[in-house]
Amino acid sequence: MMLRFFAFIVISLAIMPAMAATTTSQALAHKQAGTPVTADNWMISAANPLAVEAGAHILRNGGTAADAMVAVQSVLGLVEPQSSGLGGGAFLVWYDGKTGSITTLDGRETAPMAVTPQLFQDKTGAPLKFFDAVVEFCTKK
DSSP: HHHHHHHHHHHHHHHHHHHHHHHHHHHHHHHHHHOOOOOOOOOOOOOOHHHHHHHHHHHHHOOOOOHHHHHHHHHHHHHHHSSSTTEEEEOOEEEEEOOOOEEEEOOHHHOTTTTTTTTBOOOOOBBBHHHHHHHHHHHHO
């Protein structure tokens, strides 16, 4: 299952740039000119253009906004895992076009109660280097 999922993402990454290069280039031209980008039916915004293209592909082919959201986040997890990986936090604002209702989700990470400001410091109070902090954190019981 997971292999099929990653195969889909790799194939999608290969074909996305060719599928909507015009749309992406038009949006980038608007951005560089400082003019608004508008859309009649839908719009996707993400930190990476490959993620935008993945979501656009889903919507162009009849997928729902939820389908596109999953595609965008999946690609972001691949192209910028340091910022958008599995297990991270999230915010969601969902507009239901049929009912007009807006639902929000605050899924930000919360530190465990036992965490103190000294978690990533050595015995002298100096900050640990990144790898040392990871090892220290992962080996604590």
